[in-house]
Amino acid sequence: MDWDPQKYLFEMQALVDLAMQLWADGDQEPIYTVSIWTDPNAGASAISIDTKASSAKFIKKVNAFNKKERERLLAEGEAEMAALYGIESRNCSPADFEFRDFAEFRHRWFPPNWEENSDGACWELLLPILRQVASHAGAEFAKLSHEPDAILGINSSRDWFDEEFGFGDGAPVSR
Numbered sequence: 001m002d003w004d005p006q007k008y009l010f011e012m013q014a015l016v017d018l019a020m021q022l023w024a025d026g027d028q029e030p031i032y033t034v035s036i037w038t039d040p041n042a043g044a045s046a047i048s049i050d051t052k053a054s055s056a057k058f059i060k061k062v063n064a065f066n067k068k069e070r071e072r073l074l075a076e077g078e079a080e081m082a083a084l085y086g087i088e089s090r091n092c093s094p095a096d097f098e099f100r101d102f103a104e105f106r107h108r109w110f111p112p113n114w115e116e117n118s119d120g121a122c123w124e125l126l127l128p129i130l131r132q133v134a135s136h137a138g139a140e141f142a143k144l145s146h147e148p149d150a151i152l153g154i155n156s157s158r159d160w161f162d163e164e165f166g167f168g169d170g171a172p173v174s175r
Contacts, residue, residue, distance in 0.1 A: 004109070005129055011105055012036070012045060012133040016140060019047040019103035023144055029053065031146040035094035036134055037155035040122045043110035046094075047103045052147050054098035055091040062088050092153060092161040115157070123157045130154040134165045142167040 016036070023031070032052040038045040066085040073082035094100055114122045134154045141152060146167055156162040 003111075003125055005125065007109070008107065008126070009129050009132065011107060012038075012129065013136065015045055015047060015103055015105045016133060016137045018105075019049070020140055020144060022103060023049065028145070031141060031144060031150050033090065033092065033097065033150065034137065034141055034152040035092075035097065035155070035161055036130065036137060036152065037094060037160055038107075038126055038130065040110060040114040040118075040126060041116055043107045043112070043114070045105050045107065046101050048094035048097040049099040049102045050091055050097035058091040058093075058096050059088050062091075094153075094155075094160050120157050127154075127156060130156075131163065134163070138165040138167050 019034075029051040031049055032055055033050040035048040035050075036045070037048070066087065070082045070085040073079075073085070091097065111117065131154065134152055138152045141150070150167045152165045152167065153161040154163050154165075
């Protein structure tokens, strides 16, 4: 089957609707971070959700590790390497979210191993639609209980949480 941007948009909007309904039906803490991601090789998309408490717990571990590594590298005279181990303030790793695969969808019509077989060119088709979905989702998730500094991210060929969007207006943000 050929690439169909309208079908992908429809499936992603249905995924957002499903995640919102599942969250609204539960007795959950306020939302802190949402990740909407697509894995073109697996032909799957998912929405992952994290809470502020979960993020803080994860970041505490990361920062403790980073501190040890930074101190070790500085003691070895590796200032440039030590600088790579900074202080983090928010968990932006969907695989480490409290609800990492909260809602998932299989795109059965995606070409097999699409990213690999297209040498990454699939992202030229996926990203504009993911941005559109993120903008819509930011506005929709704002209707649910969320932290004042809640954000939403999408993935790209570079990272699993690459571009960020605000809740409410769904506008892109930069930290």
